[in-house]
Amino acid sequence: MNQQVNNAGGAQNRTSVERRGDRELVVTRTFDAPPSIVYRAWSRPELFQRWWMPKSVHGVSLVSCDMDVRTGGKYRLEFGF
Numbered sequence: 001m002n003q004q005v006n007n008a009g010g011a012q013n014r015t016s017v018e019r020r021g022d023r024e025l026v027v028t029r030t031f032d033a034p035p036s037i038v039y040r041a042w043s044r045p046e047l048f049q050r051w052w053m054p055k056s057v058h059g060v061s062l063v064s065c066d067m068d069v070r071t072g073g074k075y076r077l078e079f080g081f
Contacts, residue, residue: 015029016028043069060080062077062078062080065078
């Protein structure tokens with residue numbers, strides 16, 4: 001699955017998705033937003049689950065999300081394919 005998805009927000013908000021293997025998915029998103037809002041979206045699980053995988057990417061969903069956003073922390077994401 002390699003997809004380029006343009007969100008309704010226009011060309012500034014681009015998403016690309018690359019599936020590199022059974023357990024590796026690379027999602028790259030570009031945002032036209034202030035850094036404080038982007039940080040909040042990356043650091044609060046309830047917000048992260050809403051934006052991270054756009055609905056327009058068919059066949060992949062974010063089922064659960066555990067986050068330790070401290071320096072050296074980890075994200076644990078569970079996907080449904």
